[in-house]
Amino acid sequence: MKIQIQPLTALCDERIDICIFDLPPFGKVRIRASMSFPWAKGVEYESDACFTTDSSGSLDLSKQKPDSGSYDYTDSMGLILYLKRVKGKFSDVMQNISVNQSLFIDIIAECGQDSSSARVERLFMSSELKCLEINDAFVGKLFYTEHSSNKTIVFLGGSSNEDLRTILPPSALLASHGFNVLALSFFGEKGLNSGLAEIPLEYFEKVFAWLEKNTITNCKEIYVYGGSIGAVLALLLTSRYPIITKAVAVNPLAWCFQGLTLKRVSLWTYGGKSLPFVRFAWLSSFANIMGRFIEDKPFGFAYHYRKGLEVANNREEARIKLENANADILLFGGQKDGWWDTHDACLKIMEELERHHYQHTCEYVTYENGGHACYAPFIIPVDELSAPLKIAPRLVFSEGVSREANAHMLEDSWERTIKFFKK
Helix, strand or coil, X not given: CEEEEECCEEECCCCCEEEEECCCCCCEEEEEEEEECCCCCCCEEEEEEEEECCCCCCEECCCCCCCEECCCCCCCCHHHHCCEEEECCHHHHHHCCCCCXXXXXXXXXXXXXXXXXXXXXXXXXXXXXXXXXXXXXXXXXXXXCCCCCCCEEEEECCCCCCCHHHHHHHHXXXXXXXXXXXXXXXXXXXXXXXXXXXXXXXXXXXXXXXXXXXXXXXXXXXXXXXXXXXXXXXXXXXXXXXXXXXXXXXXXXXECEECCCCCCCECEEECCEECCCECCCHHHHHHHHHHHHHCCCCECCHHHHXXXXXXXXXXXXXXXXXXXXXXXXXXXXXXXXXXXXHHHHHHHHHXXXXXXXXXXXEEEEEECCCCCCCCCCCXXXXXXXXXXXXEECXXXXXXCCCHXXXXXXXXXXXXXXXHHHHC
């Protein structure tokens, strides 16, 4: 038996092909995958799939559907996408993640008494990439190369990215495609707001000024990329600062909402004053969650935001005025987003831009069965993205999306993003 994997060493966002040769015709093969992390040794992931070889005794995972196993459709990346955590905590992986270290996946194929194995190395950053840590005017890490395109992207994470390390992998991967990428913290780090409330927009003006003057970036134009809360922020900044000429928003909202706190304050401020915002309808939201609890059914936070919009009398005031932007815009949204109504928000954005005869390009790519997937592909196993979140007995948050749909959304939106920024 011979196992062939191409490429054995590659960036994490690259696909690999797995082929097996010199097997009996129509033989039964079991392939197992296991993933380990140098920075989180107590965490392990595993997957497996069983196949039947063709008449020549060969097997190509990009062309054959497994007979059984961790996934049930044709995909050369199936064993990697559907790795399942069997030991340790996912939080240990993300909190200790290091882009300077590779992650490794061992592939073992077995057919009767015969077996073959290979180790795949997955990189977060290309070898020529350099990194500059910034902790004075703002908190961030700049990934760059000596011969970059001089296109600079500000990368903004979501509500779970209070630790800068969690957005370093996708930032480094994006930079490996020929950009300068600044992974930027805007809350949670030392010297910044501890939570997502009353974030001053003046902070980002310092960032833009630094990027414009620094000898590495020296840019007159800035691109932004944001996912979830970061997507909302990306659009808000784009609507206010003409230095931003391209913006990508994955699962955004079209309005400014209340901060993620019990206090009735905005997520964002300027000049010491709250930007207009939609308040949360706490009583209705609590009643909805309790109703789902009594029925023993999962709930979604989308109702929370939807109800707030329904009762708000300042929707237009709180709307992000993207028609004032000076940028080409690319939106991505999952129609089954359980965190908020991304699809409706994106439709509202497109409607307003058309109504105002927007002078730049704006495209909305929607995923009918996609959820709130916001990250680079092939890093986080889709079970971690799609699994229900058990908050308490009978109290479960779930988007109700398929793993396959989220996997497709991650890969497709990532590929389109890279092409968009390279145009």
